[in-house]
Amino acid sequence: MKTIIIGGSATGMGVAAKLKRLDKNSEIIVIQDKDYVSLGACGIPYFVGHNFENPETLIARKIEKFEESGISVLSKTKVESIDFDNKVILFKNEKISYDNLVIAVGAKPIVPDIKNIDAKNIFTVNSKEDGIIIKNTITDNSKVLIIGSGLIGLEMVENIKHATKAKISIIEKADRVLKNLFDKEFTDLVENEIIKQGINLCKENEVIEFIKDSNNKVCAAKTIKGEIIECDVVILSIGVLPNTHFLKDSKLELEKNGAIKINEYCETNIPNVYAGGDCCSSLSYLYKNTRTFYLATVANKQAKIIANNINQNKSSKFVGALGTTIIRFFDLELARTGENRMFIEMNNIQTKEILIKDKDHTNYLSGQEDLWLRIIIDLKTKEIINAQMIGKNKSVLRIYGLVGLIWAKTKVDEALEQIDLPYSPPFSRTTDIIHIALSKLT
Amino acid sequence: MKTIIIGGSATGMGVAAKLKRLDKNSEIIVIQDKDYVSLGACGIPYFVGHNFENPETLIARKIEKFEESGISVLSKTKVESIDFDNKVILFKNEKISYDNLVIAVGAKPIVPDIKNIDAKNIFTVNSKEDGIIIKNTITDNSKVLIIGSGLIGLEMVENIKHATKAKISIIEKADRVLKNLFDKEFTDLVENEIIKQGINLCKENEVIEFIKDSNNKVCAAKTIKGEIIECDVVILSIGVLPNTHFLKDSKLELEKNGAIKINEYCETNIPNVYAGGDCCSSLSYLYKNTRTFYLATVANKQAKIIANNINQNKSSKFVGALGTTIIRFFDLELARTGENRMFIEMNNIQTKEILIKDKDHTNYLSGQEDLWLRIIIDLKTKEIINAQMIGKNKSVLRIYGLVGLIWAKTKVDEALEQIDLPYSPPFSRTTDIIHIALSKLT
Numbered sequence: 116m117k118t119i120i121i122g123g124s125a126t127g128m129g130v131a132a133k134l135k136r137l138d139k140n141s142e143i144i145v146i147q148d149k150d151y152v153s154l155g156a157c158g159i160p161y162f163v164g165h166n167f168e169n170p171e172t173l174i175a176r177k178i179e180k181f182e183e184s185g186i187s188v189l190s191k192t193k194v195e196s197i198d199f200d201n202k203v204i205l206f207k208n209e210k211i212s213y214d215n216l217v218i219a220v221g222a223k224p225i226v227p228d229i230k231n232i233d234a235k236n237i238f239t240v241n242s243k244e245d246g247i248i249i250k251n252t253i254t255d256n257s258k259v260l261i262i263g264s265g266l267i268g269l270e271m272v273e274n275i276k277h278a279t280k281a282k283i284s285i286i287e288k289a290d291r292v293l294k295n296l297f298d299k300e301f302t303d304l305v306e307n308e309i310i311k312q313g314i315n316l317c318k319e320n321e322v323i324e325f326i327k328d329s330n331n332k333v334c335a336a337k338t339i340k341g342e343i344i345e346c347d348v349v350i351l352s353i354g355v356l357p358n359t360h361f362l363k364d365s366k367l368e369l370e371k372n373g374a375i376k377i378n379e380y381c382e383t384n385i386p387n388v389y390a391g392g393d394c395c396s397s398l399s400y401l402y403k404n405t406r407t408f409y410l411a412t413v414a415n416k417q418a419k420i421i422a423n424n425i426n427q428n429k430s431s432k433f434v435g436a437l438g439t440t441i442i443r444f445f446d447l448e449l450a451r452t453g454e455n456r457m458f459i460e461m462n463n464i465q466t467k468e469i470l471i472k473d474k475d476h477t478n479y480l481s482g483q484e485d486l487w488l489r490i491i492i493d494l495k496t497k498e499i500i501n502a503q504m505i506g507k508n509k510s511v512l513r514i515y516g517l518v519g520l521i522w523a524k525t526k527v528d529e530a531l532e533q534i535d536l537p538y539s540p541p542f543s544r545t546t547d548i549i550h551i552a553l554s555k556l557t
Numbered sequence: 558m559k560t561i562i563i564g565g566s567a568t569g570m571g572v573a574a575k576l577k578r579l580d581k582n583s584e585i586i587v588i589q590d591k592d593y594v595s596l597g598a599c600g601i602p603y604f605v606g607h608n609f610e611n612p613e614t615l616i617a618r619k620i621e622k623f624e625e626s627g628i629s630v631l632s633k634t635k636v637e638s639i640d641f642d643n644k645v646i647l648f649k650n651e652k653i654s655y656d657n658l659v660i661a662v663g664a665k666p667i668v669p670d671i672k673n674i675d676a677k678n679i680f681t682v683n684s685k686e687d688g689i690i691i692k693n694t695i696t697d698n699s700k701v702l703i704i705g706s707g708l709i710g711l712e713m714v715e716n717i718k719h720a721t722k723a724k725i726s727i728i729e730k731a732d733r734v735l736k737n738l739f740d741k742e743f744t745d746l747v748e749n750e751i752i753k754q755g756i757n758l759c760k761e762n763e764v765i766e767f768i769k770d771s772n773n774k775v776c777a778a779k780t781i782k783g784e785i786i787e788c789d790v791v792i793l794s795i796g797v798l799p800n801t802h803f804l805k806d807s808k809l810e811l812e813k814n815g816a817i818k819i820n821e822y823c824e825t826n827i828p829n830v831y832a833g834g835d836c837c838s839s840l841s842y843l844y845k846n847t848r849t850f851y852l853a854t855v856a857n858k859q860a861k862i863i864a865n866n867i868n869q870n871k872s873s874k875f876v877g878a879l880g881t882t883i884i885r886f887f888d889l890e891l892a893r894t895g896e897n898r899m900f901i902e903m904n905n906i907q908t909k910e911i912l913i914k915d916k917d918h919t920n921y922l923s924g925q926e927d928l929w930l931r932i933i934i935d936l937k938t939k940e941i942i943n944a945q946m947i948g949k950n951k952s953v954l955r956i957y958g959l960v961g962l963i964w965a966k967t968k969v970d971e972a973l974e975q976i977d978l979p980y981s982p983p984f985s986r987t988t989d990i991i992h993i994a995l996s997k998l999t
Contacts, residue, residue: 125987158921161982167921266981400977411987416975434972441979450979479600479609509951514979515991519961522976530876534964535842537883537892537956538854539708540603545567545853549957 117142118425119204119213121194123152125411126219126392128176129418130425131186137426144187144211146194146204151243152178157411159246160267163253164274170247199366199385215387215425218362218375219418222355222393222409227262231325234333237349240267253348257281260336260346262322264292268352269305269444276312276445284315284344286322286336288353296440296451298489300470301505308447317344325349355409357394370396374407379432381421389425391417400435401454401500401521402462408436439518446507450514453491453501453521465494468501469555473548475510477540486510490517490527490552497526516549527556559584560867561646561655563636565594567853568661568834570618571860572867573628579868586629586653588636588646593685594620599853601688602709605695606716612689641808641827657829657867660804660817661860664797664835664851669704673767676775679791682709695790699723702778702788704764706734710794711747711886718754718887726757726786728764728778730795738882738893740931742912743947750889759786767791797851799836812838816849821874823863831867833859842877843896843942843963844904850878881960888949892956895933895943895963907936910943911997915990917952919982928952932959932994939968958991969998 118134120127123145131143145152153175162173178188196205197216204211224239226232238249253259259275261268264287275281285292291302292309309316317338326335326343336344357373368376368384374396377383381391392414396405413436423431439452459466468491475486486506493500502517504510516536525531532554536547560576562569565587573585587594595617604615620630638647639658646653666681668674680691695701701717703710706729717723727734733744734751751758759780768777768785778786799815810818810826816838819825823833834856838847855878865873881894901908910933917928926949933943944959946952958978967973974996978989 155919155921155987157980157982157987158919161919161922166923172921270981410980412977412980415987431971434975435977437977439977439979441981441984443981443983448984452977452979477597477600477603479597479614480603481608509954509984512951512954512984513957515955515958516961517957518976518978519958519967520965522973523962523965523967525961525965529873531964533858533876534960535854535879535881535894536960537881537894538599538852539712539883539885540599541885542883542890542951542954545597545599545857 116214117144117212118215118217119211120145120217120219121204122219122221122394123147123149123188123190124154124156124219124221124392125414126221126418126421127217128153128181129415130217130219130391130421131181132184133419133422134425135184135186137422139185143185144189145181146189146192146206148191148193149242150190152176152181152188152190154243156241159240160270160274162246163250163271163278165278166274170243173243173246194361196361197365199388202387215389217421218383218388218390218394219392220358220394223358224351224355225353226351227353229322229324231327231333234325234327235331236333236347237325237351239351240271249348249350253279253281255280257348258346259283259348259350260344261285261350261352263287263351263353265295265352265354266293266440266442268350269293269442271350271352272309272314273444276314284317284346285309286320286338286344287316287318288321290319293449295455295457297449297503298456300489301449301487301503304505305444305447305449308445312445355393357407359394370407372407379434380424380429381417381433382424389421391421398433398435399454400437402458403435404458406438408438410436410438410440412436412439437518437521439514441511441514447505448507448509448511449503449505450511451501451503452514452518453499455501459491459500464500466491466500467494467556468492469552471548471552471555473551474544475506475508476543480540482508484508484510486548488548488552490556492527492556497528498524499527513549527553529557532557558656559586559654560657560659561653562587562659562661563646564661564663565589565591565630566596566598566661566663566834567856568860568863569659570595570623571857572659572661572833572863573623574626575861575864576867577626577628579864581627585627586631587623588631588634588648590633590635591684592632594618594623594630594632596685598683601682602712602716604688605692605713605720607720608716612685615685615688636803638803639807641830644829657831659863660825660830660832660836661834662800662836665800666793666797667795668793669795671764671766673769673775676767676769677773678775678789679767679793681793682713691790691792695721695723697722699790700788701725701790701792702786703727703792703794705729705793705795707737707794707796708735708882708884710792711735711884713792713794714751714756715886718756726759726788727751728759728762728780728786730761730763732761735891737897737899739891739945740898742931743891743929743945746947747886747889747891750887754887797835799849801836812849814849821876822866822871823859823875824866831863833863840875840877841896842879844900845877846900848880850880852878852880852882854881879960879963881956883953883956889947890949890951890953891945891947892953893943893945894956894960895941897943901933901942906942908933908942909936909998910934911994913990913994913997915993916986917948917950918985922982924950926950926952928990930990930994932998934969934998939970940966941969955991969995971999974999
């Protein structure tokens with residue numbers, strides 16, 4: 116049995132490693148466009164922020180290690196097309212046949228079609244090379260413009276601010292940061308922190324043109340409102356899209372955003388072709404709708420499922436994701452889980468919700484901080500469908516509890532109100548914020 | 558409707574406040590032996606440790622505040638007996654009748670019957686006065702002997718060590734500290750920390766006699782092994798027992814340990830007599846056995862249930878507790894939840910268990926620390942019945958997730974393995990320790 120895996124990141128290498136463990140004799144070939152595999156892309160902002168200096172730290176496992184275990188890696192190889200009928204992959208005028216194919220090509224950053232987007236010093240945050248060049252370019256004298264204030268954008272802001280004295284501006288198209296993930300009460304606190312850190316935040320604004328100098332280097336950005344923002348480094352963190360351009364005209368069914376359609380076994384519409392991770396649309400746990408999650412955690416889980424199913428047909432099912440997310444932004448920490456507002460509103464789900472502002476632990480121990488929690492329940496099922504937290508000093512790790520309750524589809528009722536959460540003065544109050552919220556929802 | 562509440566701590570004042578909110582016209586009288594109510598006894602070690610200086614901080618709500626809301630408090634009043642047939646409380650040659658009675662007298666520290674136990678400077682950790690006198694007595698020159706290494710004992714050790722240069726010894730009867738709460742792998746780490754802190758730990762040892770000086774002050778303890786341990790302050794933290802001595806010969810049904818038997822409505826065997834908190838035996842959530850929990854969180858929940866049931870008969874049920882506990886000990890943090898080893902073994906519950914040693918977050922961010930997790934599942938039900946963690950920097954707040962899963966009685970299977978826990982580099986690894994543990998249990 117010969118398995119070809121296209122893509123050497125979380126899903127691809129996860130499938131390769133697991134499949135080799137399940138069946139030592141399986142032939143596994145990974146085709147990867149870079150000269151490395153297993154990039155921990157989530158670490159790039161922290162590498163840029165000088166939390167560590169060796170870019171090889173971003174590589175979870177080297178190609179040689181995989182090859183030692185009998186997995187072949189064709190690195191620096193870009194797949195051109197796939198002949199699904201004849202089960203053949205085409206690249207560099209070569210062909211390679213497969214019994215099973217795994218498409219795990221991930222996502223790529225959106226690069227907007229703006230005048231002079233090809234100027235020097237305009238970067239995305241996607242590869243090891245991106246991390247290295249951004250880190251080498253930004254100095255204390257830099258004027259950095261971050262375009263987009265999602266997770267990656269804000270992680271870049273935090274890290275650049277920590278490591279340098281660079282002047283930082285953020286441009287965000289929406290009326291607030293992190294809009295798709297958190298409600299306004301939460302993002303207001305993040306925006307206060309942005310301002311407190313001396314960062315220039317321009318919301319409801321867009322870059323329509325970059326201006327470059329005689330060296331072809333970006334020197335300013337012109338906005339839709341007519342302002343000129345001086346900048347010598349630009350970070351594009353608008354978002355990502357499935358990296359499936361080469362599959363556009365194939366028989367493989369794709370979503371409108373280019374995501375590969377898969378079923379719960381991570382099978383595509385074509386027999387023996389599996390897909391997983393950021394290049395797919397995946398099951399949402401609660402309402403069984405589909406969505407592209409772009410989360411390493413989802414990629415890891417789907418890798419395991421694909422390997423199981425290649426090894427033994429339809430033996431593993433992906434049960435869905437909640438889009439659980441956690442982020443540190445300077446002292447602030449935010450966490451969220453569950454269905455998002457847009458879906459809830461578009462589907463007219465009748466909800467009850469509560470926002471609690473409390474403290475993370477007892478008043479008589481130092482370091483007591485604010486802690487906010489929103490819980491949304493589905494009025495029909497009485498189940499929690501969304502939770503959002505903001506706090507400091509890891510108090511938002513309480514999100515583990517809410518993930519547990521959502522996962523178990525526990526009804527919010529008087530029994531749940533009695534959930535036996537831990538209490539001692541350095542960690543909590545006798546009535547935890549989760550208890551307060553649940554008591555107001557029953 | 559006249560409700561008498563005996564005891565002015567978490568359960569008693571909780572019932573009073575909630576009942577008054579439910580029914581403004583209800584007549585509520587609290588009988589309390591101290592001249593204050595609402596003591597946050599969990600704060601005493603932190604007061605002794607100079608985390609705050611005003612002992613009034615230990616009082617969550619003053620008597621005047623309760624009286625403003627129409628609740629009467631008879632302070633400095635000790636109930637002598639109860640005439641259940643005639644629904645009358647007797648004290649100070651007075652009588653007072655009731656329609657409903659709530660017994661919420663809590664627990665009191667065990668004071669062992671040892672020679673010279675009445676010497677000066679031998680203290681328990683129970684009341685505001687205990688806290689004040691311990692704090693005023695211990696100086697940098699003190700030689701403190703802590704008897705018993707449960708939660709209170711270790712919290713006292715940590716706080717005394719932080720606040721003073723006192724020499725500290727611990728005597729523990731068992732072969733390890735925190736034995737009833739954590740397995741050996743966990744308590745070994747706590748014992749290493751005790752030694753690292755320069756504290757003298759004597760296990761499998763007992764004090765059989767105190768030696769006092771001419772001022773009747775303790776100056777040493779003689780152990781069962783014949784050693785003489787010099788000490789000028791002794792803290793008794795052996796444990797507590799229900800404070801129900803005055804009920805011993807009454808019609809009220811008690812457990813062997815003196816705990817009042819209650820049903821799920823917090824009703825005793827006598828009509829219109831309720832009880833809750835540390836003076837009762839309560840339902841254990843998982844196997845519906847009963848146990849005395851001595852936890853403020855249980856007391857708080859039972860207060861609410863009692864008030865509901867007095868207001869409207871049998872309207873609220875206590876569904877049980879897990880004995881969830883969390884403790885900080887210097888840099889170490891421990892958390893546990895679920896049924897204890899002794900019960901599991903005594904009832905021959907067939908289990909599968911796993912111990913994972915991992916890290917709390919990504920290796921490339923500073924401050925990465927060890928994190929340990931044990932999960933025990935019931936092989937018959939596949940449900941998690943016990944979880945224990947030890948770590949640093951709040952990583953053990955993951956216990957919220959395990960409490961959620963236990964509470965929901967989620968089966969450990971391939972679907973649960975996919976639980977969507979949060980990941981970002983400062984908080985976790987892409988495969989969380991909980992995922993690792995679950996994957997080894999399915």
